[in-house]
Amino acid sequence: MSHVHKTTCRVCKGTDLTRILSLGEHPPVDNFTDAEHIKDEKRYPLEVYFCGTCNLVQLLDVVAEEELFHGDYAYFSSASKPLVDHFRSYADDLKKEQLTEGDLVVDIGSNDGILLQNFVEKYRVLGIEPSANVAEEARKKGVETLDGFFTVEMARQIVASHGKAKVISANNVFAHIDNVDEIILGVKELLADDGVFVTESHYLLDLVEHMEFDTVYHEHLCYYSVKPLQHLFARFDMEVCDVRRVTVHGGSIRVYARRKTGEQVTESVQALLLLEEQAGLHSLARFADFQNEAEAIKDKLVSLVRGFRKEGKVVTAYGAPAKGNTLLNFCGFTAEDIAYVTDTTPYKVGKLTPGSHIPVRSPDILKTETPDYLLLLAWNYRDFILTKEQELRDRGAKFIIPIPNVEIV
Ligand code: TYD
Numbered sequence: 126m127s128h129v130h131k132t133t134c135r136v137c138k139g140t141d142l143t144r145i146l147s148l149g150e151h152p153p154v155d156n157f158t159d160a161e162h163i164k165d166e167k168r169y170p171l172e173v174y175f176c177g178t179c180n181l182v183q184l185l186d187v188v189a190e191e192e193l194f195h196g197d198y199a200y201f202s203s204a205s206k207p208l209v210d211h212f213r214s215y216a217d218d219l220k221k222e223q224l225t226e227g228d229l230v231v232d233i234g235s236n237d238g239i240l241l242q243n244f245v246e247k248y249r250v251l252g253i254e255p256s257a258n259v260a261e262e263a264r265k266k267g268v269e270t271l272d273g274f275f276t277v278e279m280a281r282q283i284v285a286s287h288g289k290a291k292v293i294s295a296n297n298v299f300a301h302i303d304n305v306d307e308i309i310l311g312v313k314e315l316l317a318d319d320g321v322f323v324t325e326s327h328y329l330l331d332l333v334e335h336m337e338f339d340t341v342y343h344e345h346l347c348y349y350s351v352k353p354l355q356h357l358f359a360r361f362d363m364e365v366c367d368v369r370r371v372t373v374h375g376g377s378i379r380v381y382a383r384r385k386t387g388e389q390v391t392e393s394v395q396a397l398l399l400l401e402e403q404a405g406l407h408s409l410a411r412f413a414d415f416q417n418e419a420e421a422i423k424d425k426l427v428s429l430v431r432g433f434r435k436e437g438k439v440v441t442a443y444g445a446p447a448k449g450n451t452l453l454n455f456c457g458f459t460a461e462d463i464a465y466v467t468d469t470t471p472y473k474v475g476k477l478t479p480g481s482h483i484p485v486r487s488p489d490i491l492k493t494e495t496p497d498y499l500l501l502l503a504w505n506y507r508d509f510i511l512t513k514e515q516e517l518r519d520r521g522a523k524f525i526i527p528i529p530n531v532e533i534v
């Protein structure tokens with residue numbers, strides 16, 4: 126079975142689910158391909174639903190793990206310098222507020238060790254990463270890493286081999302897990318009594334305020350806000366004790382959860398709940414225009430890019446992030462529209478983007494070629510990239526920024 130359509134909410138198990146956005150059928154965004162394998166490409170519905178009971182925004186179409194990643198995984202966190210800086214400061218927060226030297230920190234979905242590498246000197250670390258090629262990078266940095274998916278069984282084994290964890294984190298992965306119950310049960314096995322479970326996920330409030338609809342892709346099953354997370358943790362006798370907005374990935378939410386203590390939680394929890402309420406995130410009505418707003422961005426981008434092509438201009442794309450593939454496929458762009466896309470991840474270079482089949486090139490090409498326009502797919506690094514590419518811009522290249530508003534700089 127390569128794909129199932131769920132009929133119940135992932136958090137509250139309710140059935141009051143309404144579709145708020147349909148982006149059509151897309152191949153999984155991490156399946157970079159090549160000419161020989163285009164014929165094997167499969168597409169699945171990309172549709173977003175709102176739960177009337179706990180207000181979780183989520184996908185109900187779940188694509189099987191083996192369909193999501195063909196062979197090696199394409200995403201190496203450390204390919205993006207701003208992300209490396211972010212995780213260093215995240216680690217500093219944990220050291221200051223949660224940890225004592227020697228404590229165990231476990232990271233679920235630890236990727237190339239981007240968070241844990243900051244702890245190796247004075248703390249004990251353990252990463253859990255299902256993609257063998259990515260886990261290997263982490264080990265090179267001295268980050269002990271287990272292959273596989275986090276389960277209750279794995280949690281028990283870790284307790285036996287390493288003891289309990291003071292901090293368990295799951296970043297940009299907690300929202301990607303279909304069976305969240307299993308994760309939380311595992312966390313409860315592994316977490317020290319006074320430990321915290323910390324997650325970072327793209328935040329629904331940023332998604333709706335900045336129309337970041339391209340962050341919708343099959344791997345990304347939940348679009349979290351504080352309210353459904355409180356609901357979720359309460360089911361397991363845990364509680365959200367602190368929340369912080371962070372700027373990565375176009376706006377994310379860091380959520381600290383602990384075993385229920387009945388003690389005071391930080392004021393930020395109530396403050397953010399109120400902000401969500403005021404923004405309409407707890408009501409279906411807020412999403413009535415969601416589809417039209419996404420279509421409007423698409424129409425603008427398509428007419429811009431096709432207009433430039435008619436004038437004989439060269440248009441390329443900058444960055445091949447997961448979300449870029451949602452945008453390219455939603456717009457229906459092909460190599461006729463976008464000549465190539467540059468990306469710093471060696472793994473992606475030389476392949477074709479899934480669905481749109483645009484060749485991925487090394488950014489080195491921009492040292493000698495000057496496209497007229499570059500569609501900035503990694504718009505979350507806008508300032509960093511515009512500064513870094515000043516020389517290219519001085520040569521006359523212009524960036525098309527798609528999100529939150531289509532603009533040319
Ligand atoms: P990112 O936005 O981190 O994540 P996601 O895939 O979840 O949307 O991905 C950024 C991509 O852009 C990544 O493939 C690396 C690439 N990139 C560049 O090519 N150049 C850059 O200067 C930066 C910052 C990123």
Ligand code: ZN
Pocket residue numbers: 134135136137138139176177178179180181
């Ligand atoms: Zn629900």
